[in-house]
Amino acid sequence: MALDKKTVEYVANLARIELKPEESLKLASQLEDILSFIDRLSKLDTDNVKPTNHILPIHNVLREDQPEPSLTVEQVLGNTAHKKGSFFTVPKIIE
Amino acid sequence: MELNTLTAVELLKMIKSKEATAASICERLKKRISEVDGRVSAYVRSEDLSGAGHDSVSLPIALKDNICTEGLNTQCCSKILEGFRPPYDATVVAKLKKQAVGIFPLKTNMDEFAFGSSTENSFFGPTHNPWDLERVPGGSSGGSAAAVAADEAIWALGSDTGGSIRQPASFCGVVGLKPTYGRVSRFGLIAFASSLDQIGPITKNVGDCALLLNIISGYDPKDSTSVNIDVPDYTKSLSGEARGIKIGTPKEYFVEGMDEEVKDIITEAINKLKTLGAVSREISLPHTEYAVPVYYIIATAEASSNLARFDGVQYGYRAEANDLLQMYKLTRGQGFGQEAKRRILLGTFALSHGYFDAYYLRAQKARTLIKEDFDRAFEEVDCIVAPTSPTPAFKIGERADNPLKMYLSDIYTISVNLAGIPAISIPCGFTKKGLPVGLQIMAKPFNEEMILRLAHAYEQSTPWHTMKPKL
């Protein structure tokens, strides 16, 4: 299927990935090839077939409502330098 | 014989009888690594070796870089997860520690986030196949397979979503098993495709594989998709008896595109199985041609969602930016490699408004049909045997620019993950150029015992597992 530049940009935006212009071009072409190949799936008659949401026939996996210890704040913030006190920090959201 | 060239079963006996210590085994491994890993690059972040003091009373195991180890670097060989040290152990790691298996401080190389079939997509550069350093070790668990093949590790764990344990095992001439979906806990495995991923053993022989499977298998209340079925003693399957096992060869697998040498070697292996008493027949898996498209829709869709969390907020790489939107976009644009971006975009597209029905929903329905093919086949046979890969290891860089060609090489392994069944790859010969070829054995869900029984019988009457690459 044809994948135009606009669609690639839309999808890249949804996925929050910044693409350089040459990247965008290359990816569009590669994705087009892949999608063309994938399109053979449309030959298959799946009208009366149920989708597989879970490959295993298990249901109702639940747990008891019993508390367990949480992490310490140090552990929580231990993998980033972007913190202030006990908070994570991120740049402001521009409306 | 050097300690690092022995199997885990042999070394555990020696540790028990005090002929060897775990510390001496570790030392020997480190020595081997210093001798050859400069050329093989099975491991990443060599600096981790000096930092961590690991448990010297335990036999060490090498882990793929997507398995979480408390306090130790785990970054899926991706820039976007640099510096991440999980504050918890994966369930399999906890199980290993409980059985006195030590966690080797270096993690093995992999395709970034397990996206790949060659380990060329690693942020740290490719791993080289010990049998031919100009070739790929396979992927995405290429580092684990190469380390075991090169005796840089006694045994290892990898992960398999579409063949990522089996294919590198076949390219590197070692044993690799993908357990039934739900047999081994996924808690602590950094997810690629949640409905397809499984952690599994990569070992020098079937005996080590059975032992390792015993240790890592079992129900985990932290994983809603792990199954509450008793774990048998898989080492009891190593009877050496193949008589009466019904094996099926899928006619759809022996078609064009398959390397002639591979075809001959596989045919030879199947004949061997027959001489051992297995009964062979042709079976049909009619929806085989749809497996690759179905996989690349479902796996990438799930991956696009699983990898959304890599956004620079709590861990990993964060790009400089003045506002939040730019931070997200630049972090992910700079932090992910090309293959990761390709798959995330593909997956996002397959789930997006207007395309969901034609792509994702349709793929899920086709998956049902693929599973039903296997259900029917296992009513006729105990095991399905097939090649693991249509070709032996290809040259580094050969397929880098052709993602579609790369995807198509997963043709024999992918259906197994879609159906959720277990499968092993065992070495079954070498090409004229001296490249290993792998035989794949599949069975119905939770019948790893049958696989191990057949694989062990084959192994015992062939020399492949004793051969080592010249490094």
Next chain:
Amino acid sequence: MKYETVIGLEVHLQLKTKTKAFCSCSVQFGQEPNSAVCPVCLGFPGTLPVFNKEVLRSAIKVALALNCSIQEYTKFDRKNYFYPDLPKDYQISQYDLPISRNGYLDIPDGQGQKRIGITRVHIEEDAGKLIHEGNLSLVDFNRTGIPLLEIVSEPDLSSPQEAFDYLTILKNVIEYLDVSDCDMEKGSLRCDANISLRVSGEKVLGVKTELKNMNSFKGVKDALLFEVQRQTEMLESKQEMTQETRLWDADNGETVSMRTKEGAKDYRYFSDPDLTAFLIEQKTIQEIKDSLPELPQAKARRFVEEYSISEYEAKILSASRELADFSEECFRCYSGSDKKIVVNWLIGPLLSEANARGLKPSFLGVGAQGLVDLVGFVERQEISNLSAKTVLTKMIDTKKPATQIIKEKNLLQISDNASLEAMISEVLEKNAKSVDDFRSGKANALMFLVGQVMKRSQGKANPKLLQDLIRRRLS
């Protein structure tokens, strides 16, 4: 041009289970930021969710209380979007197979009831909190993973007042189930509104406006009132209306447009592969249904029938389960057939005391029997109404029974005619002028004489009886 208002409400309810929806972190509030989180609710790589069985139970309770049908096969879906308060950058929610659908809630409507449809009640997880500080936003994930129920009404509400009533009654019902604190100020109940106007009688819905940022039921009503006015003005001046989201600014009493860059959001919903689906058996649904307490509207109806009280009184007494249970206990302790006096004492003095002290009526320490005993004294005219109120206060303060306090304070009214007549005679003798005044038509002379007897009896004479007796004596 006459316009009619069409309103739908979306309520998010935090459940007060002990742990979060998909991990075992304790659900607590007011703590240090990021201190009640674990790798799972933080969405650390490699972690997996496991569903809390109590959340499922609570969801079914609420759904049944709202007359919904329970979906026997239900599952979770991922709602994918990027925001810093969402650690996985997707929310575990329910999309096409929610736990329940097609319910209703009845609200008062003039003389009768109006049925407001409830489209669905589904389960999802809460996000974290963001605080804006200059160039940065600070993120606290304590709230992530707390279980939420989303309750969506049909656009059946026709006025801001109806919206207010719907929320009040919804809160009442939920409180009876004891599954949520339903406190809008504390954030355990949140409400967004959708409002549109159309020409009266038209079938097609007008352009929808979504309202957010209301922090109280009154705020919801005020925001809607403002919108009705604003939209009416726009329609009358033929201005074009576009679908938008507006925020309620309580300080300035107006709604303000939220300028969003994106068009319709593409959440790419798909079944969450990390969680199993849930099959809910009929017998489970029945068991939970049987375990539901009598709900407020049913209780109020029964109070009217069983205890012959008015609808208005029943409504007040059933406002909370605790008050309803306490009231019923009082009715049962009281032997008389007409419960009116008990009702008056509950709605009047008892509730006043409770409100003044910030306590629930059954926590005042009076007890149902205690209140009924006090009422008995009043009924037998052994103490005056006024004295009784004082006794009640003392009962709450000292935890002593009415009998003891009345004795200690010597509050027993004099109600026997003999003693009263004696005192009346004395007073009449001493106040001949007042007697004449009364006989010549001055009505307040009677009250003066009553007052004199009261004084003579040190306040213990029964004033009502006195009036009758004196009047008879003088006629």
